[in-house]
Amino acid sequence: MTHWKKILQNSVSSPSELAQFFDFDCSPLRSVCASFPMRINPYYLGLIRSVNDPLWQQAVPSPRELNDSVCIPDPLAEEDLSPVPNLVHKYPDRVLFLVASECAMYCRFCTRKRKVGTTAMQITEKTIQAGIDYIRENREIREVLLSGGDPLLLEDDRLDSLLTRLRAIPTLEIIRIGTRIPCTLPMRITEDLANILKKHHPLYINTHFNHPRELTLEAMKACTRLADAGIPLGCQTVLLKGINDDPTTLKELFTGLLRMRVKPYYLFQGDLTKGTNHFRTHSSSGIKIMRKLIGSISGMAIPTYALDAPGGKGKIPLTPDYIISRGKTLSFQNYCGKLCTYPENGDPL
Numbered sequence: 001m002t003h004w005k006k007i008l009q010n011s012v013s014s015p016s017e018l019a020q021f022f023d024f025d026c027s028p029l030r031s032v033c034a035s036f037p038m039r040i041n042p043y044y045l046g047l048i049r050s051v052n053d054p055l056w057q058q059a060v061p062s063p064r065e066l067n068d069s070v071c072i073p074d075p076l077a078e079e080d081l082s083p084v085p086n087l088v089h090k091y092p093d094r095v096l097f098l099v100a101s102e103c104a105m106y107c108r109f110c111t112r113k114r115k116v117g118t119t120a121m122q123i124t125e126k127t128i129q130a131g132i133d134y135i136r137e138n139r140e141i142r143e144v145l146l147s148g149g150d151p152l153l154l155e156d157d158r159l160d161s162l163l164t165r166l167r168a169i170p171t172l173e174i175i176r177i178g179t180r181i182p183c184t185l186p187m188r189i190t191e192d193l194a195n196i197l198k199k200h201h202p203l204y205i206n207t208h209f210n211h212p213r214e215l216t217l218e219a220m221k222a223c224t225r226l227a228d229a230g231i232p233l234g235c236q237t238v239l240l241k242g243i244n245d246d247p248t249t250l251k252e253l254f255t256g257l258l259r260m261r262v263k264p265y266y267l268f269q270g271d272l273t274k275g276t277n278h279f280r281t282h283s284s285s286g287i288k289i290m291r292k293l294i295g296s297i298s299g300m301a302i303p304t305y306a307l308d309a310p311g312g313k314g315k316i317p318l319t320p321d322y323i324i325s326r327g328k329t330l331s332f333q334n335y336c337g338k339l340c341t342y343p344e345n346g347d348p349l
Helices: 003-009 027-035 054-059 125-137 156-167 191-200 217-228 247-259 283-293
Strands: 087-091 094-098 143-147 174-178 203-207 233-238 263-268 304-309 314-317 323-325 329-333 339-343
Touching: 087 125, 094 125, 125 156, 156 174, 156 191, 191 203, 191 217, 217 233, 233 247, 247 263, 247 283, 283 304
Parallel strands: 094 143, 143 174, 174 203, 203 233, 233 263, 263 304
Antiparallel strands: 087 094, 304 314, 323 329, 329 339
């Protein structure tokens, strides 16, 4: 058995198993796992230093997941925007295609925690083919984002077959893969996998790191292997209360990602996903953090702070307000708070 498969096979999936590694009362977590599955593979488990540390909170169930009267199961209306099963067509020229039902770790803040890792997420060859047919028949679709679950948990031959069939669609220009594997199971990024992926350019990967302690030597090796295969890498981070909602933590994360050749792409405000309300910050917190980051670190390290609007209405950038007034002269503050002016040319459009 492949090394990464052995690691995944030895994942912790119950509170009683977790109690063998940490001293805590696991009994309140049993009812949570009955609703939202738990999986922590040995690699990520080894990164957790103590109960309730930032990595523990991302991986370990909490009773607060069942005491959420604010959020809803499908806040982005993915089910309503699915013309065929497991494909979401929100924007005119691109689609989200769910091709895997499992992840290397079940993150507690997951947007699709209503079904990832459960029988509610049924992905078969029939649903895959239906998605491919839909993309082929809708010629305005020029880009596909593969997600799930985690597409990089697919066997090499299955992933290669899927990418080959997608690449054969003449109107499809760009393939993107959304994956947390470089963070949660980096040894899955083998030379064989990198060689498969680089056959299907233009191909992009958006990965997902939330905390500087996830930037391990193993993660760096995985990202280097992908970058060396010519794959542009971006990171979609989620702003999580009590985990990374401060500028010092995010500065270390974003600059560390750049050293790993990963461009910070999005910093997301938490979705209204049922069972995740305890992770959500006030949007003003994220805007204040972005104001502290802009100008203090390289623009290459600055992601777009965004909210994925409820009801499937799309991503909305949330940016600090620097403009004071508009007219023949634009007046604004710089990142230090100093007043600046810029003479406009002509009348407003």
